[in-house]
Every structure is written in structure tokens, then in C-alpha cells.
């Protein structure tokens with residue numbers, strides 16, 4: 001594909017594609033903004049450029065590159081990412097004031113396709129912080145979204161803590177933002193409070209009841225405080241959202257954000273239930289997961305869905321035997337689909353004879369049944385004492401087979 005064709009395809013994908021009924025779900029990655037806000041996850045300028053490049057390459061539709069007013073460093077990173085991006089829309093975050101929005105525009109305007117994302121906390125708890133009445137906040141939203149739209153054709157607006165905002169007020173401010181020119185309305189579950197049924201209902205109700213809702217894309221932005229971010233995001237799509245905000249490895253404040261790899265693979269694997277598509281090249285998932293873990297310093301837990309070390313590893317004898325006969329017995333995805341070389345069958349105390357024989361074969365060692373029996377007994381003895389048995393251990397067992405008889 002030539003660059004022009006790629007750009008055209010990306011523009012097409014970005015069109016608020018028949019909004020609530022199209023089957024394309026726009027992937028909005030906020031690893032470099034909400035992800036980087038995790039205490040201790042700060043990345044250097046060069047690391048941010050690297051991650052942005054990988055996100056762009058893997059087909060992320062929108063990269064939220066940072067919060068330009070937050071620091072000179074953030075401003076420089078967003079500007080540079082905007083200049084370099086080949087396909088993705090580059091977005092910056094701004095609070096609901098003109099200074100933030102102007103600074104954001106100064107950074108993102110270099111992008112081929114810039115977006116301004118402005119937000120304000122609309123729940124009673126958040127309205128109390130700037131001490132604004134409902135009417136005063138409504139005016140602020142009108143003024144700031146109008147200002148952003150005068151600068152940029154692509155404006156996203158978020159009512160922070162939407163899931164704890166009174167329904168009437170939420171519907172009112174969403175309508176104001178749409179009338180002021182917002183093109184995407186993002187509904188954040190800022191504190192991971194919602195549940196799947198509610199997440200779907202909220203989006204459905206907004207789309208059905210707010211005048212003008214069919215003119216914009218609805219987006220979902222979930223946090224994982226109760227471990228429901230992925231489920232809530234997918235439920236929101238079932239309710240009509242067509243943009244999911246997420247991060248690589250679920251990086252994000254507190255318990256993190258929706259994990260990109262989880263929502264993307266869920267839609268790919270369960271297309272029968274969730275018939276939506278994304279533009280993500282899933283074979284790039286493993287590499288970017290490792291890079292984000294390395295640059296953020298946040299290691300991925302071993303049993304993390306999709307990208308954890310154990311997500312495609314099987315130790316028990318029954319599972320290993322099944323996997324050696326037919327990989328579908330214990331795997332619902334192919335490791336190659338996320339860019340892994342293959343399944344791993346680590347040898348440990350739960351492993352059986354079939355896995356030991358397969359490992360010996362992989363090491364180029366042919367043994368007869370009696371020799372296998374002998375090595376297996378000594379392998380079990382060793383595995384009882386060691387968490388994992390490595391190739392060198394197996395070679396040593398083979399080497400000493402028959403000794404002591």
C-alpha cells in the first residue's frame with residue numbers, strides 16, 4: 001500500500017463510520033497520557049517517541065500522546081509525535097480552560113490529523129472542586145468546546161466521572177458539548193465504578209435520548225478498580241460506543257485502564273458474540289507489550305490475560321498431553337496471532353511423560369522406553385525440588401541415565 005492509500009484508508013476508518021451501527025471500533029490508545037500518569041511510570045522523550053511509533057505501526061487509530069500543558073517535556077513529546085505520526089490521529093489532553101486548549105493545539109497542530117481532547121469533572125464530587133454550579137459548568141463546557149472547535153475540526157469532550165454524574169445533568173452537558181461542536185463524546189468511568197450492564201445501558205440511553213447524539217461518535221474510557229474495565233468497555237460497545245480508550249498492558253493510575261490487547265483479542269476471538277472489527281495488527285501485540293513494560297518499569301504479571309508469561313504456557317501433564325495432540329484443547333487463540341513464536345510447555349512437577357519425550361525430541365535426543373522411564377523418575381525427583389526444570393537439567397539427566405543401577 002502506498003502512503004497515500006494508507007492515509008486514505010486511515011481517513012476512511014476515522015470517519016465517524018455510521019456512528020452507532022457500523023462495526024468498526026476505533027482504538028484510542030492513551031498509554032502515553034493516562035498510562036504514563038501511573039506513579040512511577042514516567043517515560044523519557046525518546047521512549048515516548050518509540051512507543052508512539054510502535055502504536056502507529058500496529059494500527060492504533062488515535063494516539064493520546066500527552067497533556068501538553070502539564071510540562072515542557074510533555075509539550076515537546078506531543079509536538080514531536082504529532083510531526084512524526086504517519087497514520088494515527090494525534091490527540092492531546094486539555095482541561096476546560098482556554099489556556100490549556102491553546103497549549104494543546106500548539107502541540108497537536110503539527111499532526112496530519114490532530115485532535116483536541118478537553119474534559120471537566122461533571123459528577124457532584126468533581127463539580128465541588130472548582131465550586132461551580134450546574135449552570136456555571138454548563139457555560140464553561142459550551143465556551144471551551146466552542147473554542148477548541150474553532151481551532152480544530154476534531155474535538156473530543158469528556159465528562160470526567162460520568163458514571164457517577166446524575167443522569168439529567170449528564171444528558172444536558174453531553175447535548176451542550178455536541179451543539180458546541182464536539183465530534184466525539186467520551187464517557188469515562190474514571191474510578192472503575194460501573195458494571196457491564198450499566199455501562200451498556202448508559203451509552204445506549206445517551207444515544208437514544210440526547211438530541212444530536214447520532215452526529216457524534218460515542219467512546220468508552222474505563223478504569224479497572226474492580227477488575228471490570230475490559231468487560232465494561234465491550235459492554236459499552238454493545239450499547240453503541242464505537243471508540244474504546246485503552247492502554248498497552250492496562251497501564252494506568254491505580255488498578256489501570258482497559259488493556260488494549262484484551263479488548264482487541266476479545267473481539268477477534270469472540271467475533272460470534274462481538275461482531276466488531278479493529279484495524280489492529282495483533283501480531284505486534286507482544287513486542288509493544290514488552291517495550292511498554294521495559295520503558296515504564298511496570299512488569300507484566302505472569303498470569304495477565306494475553307501478554308502474561310503464562311498466558312500460553314502449560315505445565316500440568318494432562319494439559320501438556322492435550323496440547324501435544326491438539327492445541328485447541330487448552331488454547332483459544334494462537335500464540336502466533338499476538339506475535340509469540342509458539343506455546344510453551346515448561347517442565348515442572350506437574351508435567352507428564354509425553355511432555356518429557358517432546359522436550360527430549362526438541363533437544364535432538366532419541367531414547368527408548370526403558371531409558372525414558374528412568375529419566376522420567378529422576379526428572380520427577382528433581383522437579384519436586386525445583387520450580388522449573390530447564391533444558392540443561394534435562395541434558396544432565398540424560399547424561400547420567402542408567403548411572404547408579
Ligand code: KIV
Pocket residue numbers: 034119158160161186188189190191221223
Ligand atoms: O479517567 C478519566 O476520567 C480520564 C479523563 C481525563 C478522560 O482519564
Ligand code: ZN
Pocket residue numbers: 034188190221223257
Ligand atoms: Zn482515565
